[in-house]
Amino acid sequence: AVTTDSTAAESSAPAEQSTEASAAASAAEPAAGGAIKIGVSVADQSNPFYIEILDGMESAVQGDDQLIVMDAGFDAAKQITDIEDMIQQGVSVMMIDPVDSNGIQASLNACKAAGIPVVCYNSPVDDASLVESTVATDNFMAGQLIGEALGEALEGKGKVVMLTYNVAQVCADRANGFKDALSQYPDIEIVEEQEIQPGVDTAMPVMENMLQAYPDLTGVFALNDPSAIGCAAAVDSAGKLDQIKIVGVDGSEDGIAAIKEGKMFASASQDPVEIGKQSIEVAYKVIAGETVEADIKVPSALVTAETLQAGE
Amino acid sequence: MENEYYLEMSGISKTFPGAKVLDNIEFNVKAGEVRALMGENGAGKSTLIKILGGIYDMDSGQGTIRINGEEAKINTVQDAQHYGIGIIHQEISLAENMSIADNLFMGKEIKGGALLNDREMVRRSQAILEEMGLGVDARTKVRDLSIAKQQMVEISRALLSNAKIIVMDEPTSSLTKTEIDQLFLQIENLKKSGIAIIYISHRMDEIFEIADSISILRDGKMIGTDTVENLTQDKVISMMVGRELSEIFKRDGKIDVGEVCLEVKHYSNEKIRDINFSLRKGEIVGFAGLVGAGRTELARAIFGIDKVDSGELYINGERANIQNTQDAIRYGIGYVPEDRKTEGLFLMHTIKYNTSIVVLDKFIKNVGVNKKYENELIGKYADALSIKMTSPEQKVQFLSGGNQQKVVLGKWMAADPDIFILDEPTRGVDVGAKAEIYQLIYGLAKQGKAVMLISSEMEEIINLSDRIVVMHEGSVTGVLDNNETSRAKQEEIMWFASGGKENAKN
Amino acid sequence: MQKISENKIGVGSNPVVVFFKNNMGILIALLALCAVLSIATDSFLTANNLLTVLRQICINAFLAIGMTFVLIIGGIDLTVGSVVGASGVAVVMLMESGVAIAPAIIVALLFGAAIGLINGTIIAFTGMPPFIVTLSLMGSLRGLCYLITDGRSVASKNELFTVIGNGYLFGIPIPIYILVVTAVVMSILLYKTKFGRRMYAVGGNENAARFAGIKIKGLTIRVYMISGILSALAGIVLASRMYSGQPTAGDGYEADAIAAAVLGGTSFNGGIGTIGGTIIGALVIGILSNGLNLLHISSYVQMIIKGLVIILAVGFDILKNRKMARQ
């Protein structure tokens, strides 16, 4: 009598389980005139990047349709419970930004059992067969973009530290893209890779210490804009902004401001609003039964003082 | 003076949930008078004092407190201080991490300008300590003082407060003769300067030595007040307990003393030096000495709480190696500690829980509680000790001091050891309960138990013991026989207790 | 004389009555919460949702039961969250390296016990404050966990393993069975053995416990080991739920475990606490987040509400008890 979520709906499932599932499944068909509910499981709502994605989503929602948003607070286990709670409410489609690509498996199974299609956004899941589509920035490319920009700006030589957060796959992808780009510059030495907790206040003291350890540093990779801004604050108060070029990823409002002020050198923009918009569009297609592309990459663009000027 | 009383409390009642602890109390004290307040444990003495001190509110309505003829509204401790009331509370209440000076001036620190004047506080503290005959630096931390010295600090605090009314709630419970004499000297001085003193104690001899008059409380009611001249010990006791209590040390039947069951040889550690003594079955051996003589330390060493550096212990002739309390219990030793609150009781737990904690083996076998056996056990000892309680499920914290002490005794009686170490078993216990505890001690001896009785009450030692061991500064200075034919003399004990060198005062 | 205020530790007359009396405040809160949610949402009062909630609280309940043990002896265990992460990683890594499921689970549980042993030994032998010891080890253990995994999650390919957290038996999620068994075993340990009785003594008055011949050091160590084992159990179930060992898993879980225990009437000063109360506490916390989710309340507002509810519930309980004790 032992079953798991993935099979519960199909095989010897308990009665209420299957009726609930079919109820949810029937709700998935846009009922005549009825508004639909779209479940959104956000990885971490304390990060503005994720909030901008949400803004993009809101902008693409049609009519009376409703977004049900839950915040996993970067806890893979809480994400599972959030998704369970949304399944209880009969959402028609589940938008998931997985905290962890493996850890999300139970939720994918649960959605499948309940007959709810899943659209992944921002980061991928391990078992892509369980999701209709994944809409995300090409993070490797983002890393490459800033890597190339930095390599060029340093004229092929210098010392670089990397502040990483490899706990998150997307951040690891960026770091790898960055290293890939820098591998073309043999005279640029990556003197240290240090894991940090992403954030302005957490990156700052680490950067300060790096400045002490490597007085002749010329470049910094930070896994995202908040961390890059923290680094910039440290470099700025050490009076070394001329000497050290800081690159980050996000192209966030704060990041762009920092670039304009000359504190950051470059950022690889992600377009969170676009990710949000596109993923909701995909979701509507899925509900309508249309086939969708399995892997939608929202391109990343380089943001520097020059591109900003050009844009104005 | 139109009004002869300096303090007048009238119509004071106090109800705790479910219990009326004070019932319409009338209590008046003159200036320059030492008024003893007596009563059994739980009679309401401390409660009355706490109302005076602003710690408890009296039941609203009828009661009034007048000081020097003026009505006094006392709602907080500050109010009480304002009216010149200084209290030495029953429990020692000092901040151990702070210096003596800090404790003496706690709540009434001296400032020089905007900031504290430590120099002055230390200077004044030192002066009062000298006056009390305490040879310690006022900057010593209270933690480093013995209990007796701590109690002396408490007393000094009240003296320092310039109070017009000083209440002493069992100030001598940890003191021995020398310190008590010091205290009485101070009380005489206070009396002379017209201060009203309320003195609570269970020690009859003290009361008759120091008090001018005695008020007696029973079950929350004021039974009466009279001058010492008009009262006798027996009369006071009968007023307290509501019946005659002819002979509190009365022992019926002779107890046979058997063979040696505990022998201590050359016990030494930092606190005790080369202790030798033995206990026989059915024997009560009293341990006398001044506070700080090392009796408690000896008991702790025997019971495996403190380390022993050298020496041997024999139980029933066999060498026993006691490393911890479990070992001691296994060898059939039980220890009723000196301080019931911190060492003896689980205040938040029930009487039942407290009495059964040492004997869990008897009704819990691996898994599963034999409730019936547990209840029988508790019933047996609660009866034997006549603990005043509403049920065995009552929490110990709501018992009066004497009844709490009985619970500790009950705990060890339930454990049924062969050797009892009783460390100040009647501290803070009223006469009635004392008499009961004495009977319990005889009962133990009759069953063939050996009893090591540590007490600072000379009466107790002389009247209960078959033999008396006297200690001084960690060593045994004398062993006295004490039976029907040759009663040890108090002077003799004091002589040994003060080192056997000089003649004891008194 | 005075009224007997009932006995918090459940050695009282009728255990069921005592239990209800002692936990009245939190029970009322629980019922009120359920009533409101039943009315305000369609989905709360469905068998399916209730089972979901029950499964959700399991992880916290394991930790909270262990925490209750530790709190009863007057300690605190902040390593529980790190043990969740480390044991989850451990069990999955072991299985991926070819160890069979049963021995892998046993080793992970032993690992939890080992952490408890370290906690308990340091606390018992040095007398350092448990808060400091376990706070420090919490960090160290988390660091170790990242170091071993290089910060990445480890996916489990063992089908059977994933059933533990995700499977059903007779329509009821398997973690619920594990919780029931755990609660029963722990209740027996706490109420029906000498060990349990002595825990209350050590927490009630350590000094008096020493005089009563209780081996405090050994007991302390064993209690922290139990907390470690239960945390490891939580970690295993969680890893199974997540099909992977996550080095970040369990971060901050100590707060909810403590909240559940305290909501359930466990005293922060030691000596008082029941397993039933703790489970109710865990239910309140679980139902609260489930309900707030069902009500579509934003996660920010949820954080605000959760804190306030805990303060209100505990505060109510304390004021009620004080009323009973004082007047």
Added chain:
Amino acid sequence: MQKISENKIGVGSNPVVVFFKNNMGILIALLALCAVLSIATDSFLTANNLLTVLRQICINAFLAIGMTFVLIIGGIDLTVGSVVGASGVAVVMLMESGVAIAPAIIVALLFGAAIGLINGTIIAFTGMPPFIVTLSLMGSLRGLCYLITDGRSVASKNELFTVIGNGYLFGIPIPIYILVVTAVVMSILLYKTKFGRRMYAVGGNENAARFAGIKIKGLTIRVYMISGILSALAGIVLASRMYSGQPTAGDGYEADAIAAAVLGGTSFNGGIGTIGGTIIGALVIGILSNGLNLLHISSYVQMIIKGLVIILAVGFDILKNRKMARQ
């Protein structure tokens, strides 16, 4: 009779001697750490690096001084990190909405005081454990902070404001001046006023303090308010350093603040603690992370080491004191 063991709170003979004696363990740890780092790295023993470290510890030192106050009265304040975040956001938002810098700072400090007032009032009047109260409010306050900012940071465009955290005066970073002034003021408050003396009394023996007529409730509330104000100060300096108010700032800072205080000899049981000790504690923690970074040690290993160092240092201290006290 017994030896007069020296006085932890500094009423002993020569305060400097007493201070060194009391903090010997941690001072040795600090010196050893510095010695090792001076030898092992070129960069540690440079004026520049030492100033950097000093500036880094400022934030933690503010919190730790407040925490020391709270710990001395036997409490704990877990809201400090949330206050850092909230006050940083508050000060920047106020300035961005047109309020001048001085009133904005004052309002932010008052906000910190208000949180302390809430903490203190609940703790003093309900008797709830400070751990639970401040843990719950920590969550609520963080939620509030997210709610107000919608989770986004607020950039400060006020040049003058950013000088507070980033500026130099005579070659020394401004936060260091602020810390020195704070430490001096707080020391006077703690050692030279009735208020400070009474804090030790309340933490040492609450009953004794009550019997001595000390108004415990009022004192408790004021102490939590001081902690709140110092946390807000830390939040303001941090926001200035970051050129922005970050709603996530300060998350988890309470742990380091507690660690610094305890390393500096503050007792978890109340009644004991000094500001000098706490600052040394903060220095040890700051130098440790600085040094480990200079030694290129990975952050995972750093987490492990930090936990172990705290345990070793506090353990050493406790064992040393025990030796002195016992035999």
